Amino acid sequence: MTGNRRPGGGNNGNGWNGRRHKRGPRRFNHKMQAKLVVLFIAVLLAFAVLILRLFMINRNNGNEYKKQVLSQRSYDSREIPYKRGSITDRNGTVLATSELIYNVIVDAYQMNNGPQNEDGVSSYLNPTLDACERLGLDRSTIEQYIHDNPDSRYYIARKGLTYEEKTAYEKEISDAAERVSNIKKEIQAEKSGAADESKLENLNTQLQDAQKVNEEYQNIQGIWFEASYTRSYPNGTLLSHALGFSGTNNEGAFGLEEYYNDTLNGTPGREYGYLNDSSNLERTVIDAEDGDNLVSTVDTNVQSIVEKYLQEFMEEYKDGDYHQGYGARNVGCIIQDVNNGNILAMASYPTFDPNDPYNTDLLTGLPVLNKEDAPTYEYLTQEDVDAITKDNEQMSRYLYSLWNNFCISTYYEPGSTAKPFTMAAGLESGKLTGEETYYCGGSLTVDGWEINCHNTDGDGMLTINQAIERSCNVALMDMALATGEETFCKFQRIFNFGLKTNIDLAKEVRTDGLVYSADKMVDVDLATNSFGQNFDVTMIQMITGFSSLINGGYYYEPHMVSKITSASGATVANIEPRLLKRTVSESTSAKIREACLQVVAGENGTGKTARPAGYMIGGKTGTAETISDDPDKPRDRTNYVVSFMGYAPADDPQIAIYVVVDRVNHYPQDDAKYATRIVRKVLTEVLPYLGIYMTEELSEEEQKELEELNLSNTLAYGATNYDKIPNPIVCDIDTNGDGTPDAVDANGDGTPDTPLDTNGDSVTDAVDTNGDGKADLYDTDNDGVVDSESPKEGQVDLTQETGTGDQPWKSYAVDPETGYYVNPSNGNLIDPDTGYEYSASSLPENIGTGKASVKAGTAADSDNDSENDKPEEIEAAE
Incomplete structure (x- = not known):
């Protein structure tokens, strides 16, 4: 067995001794180690980015991808x-x-x-x-x-x-x-x-x-x-x-x-x-x-009053002198809060039921535009309606006419309701001073065209206010010609004519092509535009611009929604009033209010029939000759749009109202009283409901009228009727079982409390919890919730035996010059015996000037605008 060993002892011929040399561990050099560290960090970063990306995808689109995955595995599913x-x-x-x-x-x-x-x-x-x-x-x-x-x-x-x-x-x-x-x-x-x-x-x-x-x-x-x-x-x-x-x-x-x-x-x-x-x-x-959910600015009580009288009007003139069917081609009404642009009511007739919008029963007598030949209107007969089927293309066109909102989607010539805007443009631009006088001989010839006043016999010499009061076309043409095309067209844009108001409603119509530009306007166009002919507007444009004329020049974007809430009731968004621009100065606004007051209160005012029982208002009538359905006779003096645009109350404007009647089904059509009578009926009920105190004595007829309307105990002469005052105190109990809180139970005893107005501003700010007529709890921070047993400054402590519970004005400061009480909210003087409140414009001669007249006179007595009183564009409204 030894023969297998290699000779030569432990070495072979190559010097190998039969043993393996043990090597030490192999090490990377420093350069290679650095590369590995960088690679490792890069991998970690890549994983971190990937994890972050997956987290973002899952957070933002997780439900969507989950649905896709589940749908791919789907055995069955339902939405x-x-x-x-x-x-x-x-x-x-x-x-x-x-x-x-x-x-x-x-x-x-x-x-x-x-x-x-x-x-x-x-x-x-x-x-x-x-x-x-x-x-x-x-x-x-x-x-x-x-x-x-x-x-x-x-x-x-x-x-x-x-x-x-x-x-x-x-x-x-x-x-x-x-x-x-x-x-x-x-x-x-x-x-x-x-x-x-x-x-x-x-x-x-x-x-x-x-x-x-x-x-x-x-x-x-x-x-x-x-x-x-x-x-x-x-x-x-x-x-x-x-x-x-x-x-x-x-x-x-x-x-x-x-x-x-x-x-x-x-x-x-x-x-x-x-x-x-x-x-x-x-x-x-x-x-x-x-x-x-949406919380609208509309008040259904105000809306119901408006619709009641629009429907009454349509019924009164139904099947009239011109055709079978509705009492007018269209009739519309808007009520707006002049101080913030809120729409309190908006209605137009003919109307429909949104529960059954495809019901064709309402189409009989409906005016619809016939575009097959000349663009004329036709009135649907029962035979026309009977022939309609759901597959008929005409039905969509007819129903669209029924669904159309006249207040925002139909344009027309405004007529004399445009005259306050013409006056304002001249005053604000400095082309007019307000002291001018004009002679009306019944007509004026411009560029070879004789243009008549509505009073063809002429009105003689008129002041600028008398021109508005009598609605004199000749005087307004003179004002516009003195203002000039450039300035007139500039202010039309400032007043938002030709522009959308951007109200939060679908299908507001554009009117940019329906007004003149300065380079296209000649004197005869300027003359007819001055009294509201030959340019078109919408109702929402007119009332929003008019609100700015009488509120001091502040143009608010009109809106219908004040709040958005979630399904759980949490507030998603509060939609605050949006001030877009300044149209006129306070001094110009005061002069417009003064002129419009004469339209209702003046001896020759064209709007006297618009004054509601117990109140003084201002406004302007309009009677516009409109295009005829006969293309061969475009202006045949038989087709008219009549209107009234006003504000109330006259001494402290809170709301604006605009009523338009488009071609009443009664002869003759050119009578603004069709509109003013609707305004009177609406405001006679709406103003007391809104808690606005009466400013005028009631005649026997008016007293009887109010009794018939069950309004005999309205807010007359400062006498408080708490049931009629809007209740900002948050309702927290449901008394009629409809699921909606309708009363206040501030002390939690299960019994409704009586809301009280302690400072005479027509808004409740306290409650009587025990029925003794005295305030027990107060709202001291104006949030609608009572929070204190003690009143704040300006609130009357009705828990004391002051005798002011039924006569709150007796807690106010006394004006030493007159002996009358001074309303702290507006500076008006209050008769100590009757509680009648006098504005600066309604002071009896034996009272003297007093604080109220001084306050009102600061704006109205200034003829020349200061630099700071000029209109300021805050934001363009397109």
Whole structure:
């Protein structure tokens, strides 16, 4: 065995001694180590970025990707509907809401695959078909469907099942099971005592019958209810044009429903059924997110008053001198808060019911534009309406005319309601001073055209205020010609004519092509534009511009919504008033108010019939000759749009009102009284409701009128009627069971408290909790919630025996010059005996100047505007 060893001892010929040399560990040099560290950090950063990216994707789009994954694994799925947000008025009255209804769903697969009876038919089939019949479904239709689609798991057999119908059906099933249980209890009780065999036999028979019925009910399989929503408008036609309506798939059409469609809509959820890795059916539910709610600036009480008198007008002149049908082509009314642009009411007729917007019954007598030949109007007869079908293209055109909001979507020539704007442009630009006089001889020739005044006999010499009072065309043409084309057109843009107001309603019409530019205007155009002819406006343009003329020159964007809330009631957004620009200075505004006051109060005023009982207002009438339907006689002196635009009260404007009557169905049409009478009726009810004190003595006729309207105890001469004052104190209890808080319970005793006005500003700021007529709790920070047992400065402590509970003015400071009390909110003087409040313009001569006249005179007595009193453009309104 030694022969296998290598010779030469431990070495071979190459010097190898048979041993392996042990090497030390191999090490990277410093350069390689640095590279590895950099690589390691780069990998870590890449992982960090990837993890961050996945987190962002999951946070922002997790639900979307989850739905995609689940849909790919889908065994069956269904969409969970969201509830479209509600719309309420400023007092919480529901204007539009979504009501819960149910779809009847048929599962053909389950119906066909129950235990088979002796005939080899599913035991679920006949009981379920019977149930379908009880739910109003056609049995043969369901039978045919499940025969043709035996594997279907989802078929909407009926839509719109009410909650009452659903619960009645479910009660049938529960009653059957309960009857079985009750009979069994009777049998058990009978057996526990001295059993009556005949009674037991009868009970057993009843039990068998009840079990048979219950078994039939238990075999109802393959039918279930899917929650859904339908849009409802509880007040019918009220505010219909401003609301619009919601059509299929929750798509808003017209009005607020369309403008705020994305806000009102929510996000649908989904329920998925899928097979997991073990082939077991599992379900995943992603809940729906309901839409947000809108709180409107509209007051339904004011809106109801407006619509009552518009409808009354349309009925009065229905089937009149010109055609069968409505009392006018259109009639509209807007009431706006002059100090912030809030719309309190907006209505136009003809109207419609958003619960049933496709109802053609209202089309008879409707004026619709015929565009097939010349653009003329035609009035639909009953035969026209009868010929309409849902597939007829004409129906859409006719219904569109019905849905159209006259207040924002129709333009017309304004007539003499444009005259205050002409006067304001001249005064504000310095082209007029307000001291001018004009001679009216009945007409004026401009560029060879003789243009008549409405009084063709002439008005003689007139001051600038008398020109507005008498509505003299000649004087207004002279004013405009003195102002010049450049300045006139500049101020038309400042007043927003030709521009959209951007009110938050869908389908406001553009009018940029309907007014002149300075380079296209010649003197005759300027002359006719001065009194509201040959340019077009919308109602919302006119009232918003007019509000700025009489509120000191502040142009607020008009708006219909004040707040957006979530489905849970949390505030999503407060929509604050938006001041866009300054149109005129305070001194110009005061002169416009003075001139417009004479239109109603002046001896020759054209708007005297607009004055409501107990109040003085200002305003301007309008009578515009409009384009005839006869293309051969475009101005035939028979077609007129008449209007009245006013503000109230005259000494402290709070609201503006604008009524337009488009071609009344009565001859003759050129009479502004059609509009002024509506204004008078509306304001006679609206002003007391808003808590505005009367400023004028009532005549016997007016007193009788108020008694007939149940308004005899209104806010006259400072006498407080707390029930008529708007209640800013937050209502917190529901007294009539309609689910809406309508009264205040500040001390939590369950009894409604009486709201009180402690400082004479016509707004409640305290409550009487025990019925003694004295304030017990006060709202000291004007947030509508009582928070103190003590009044703040300016509030009268009605808990003391001061005698001011019924005469709050007696707590005010006394003017030493007159002996009259001074209203701290507006500086007006109050008669200490009667409580009658005098503004600067209504002071009797024997009172003297007093603080009230000094306050009012600071703006009105200045003829020259200071540099700081000039209009300031705050933001362009396009």
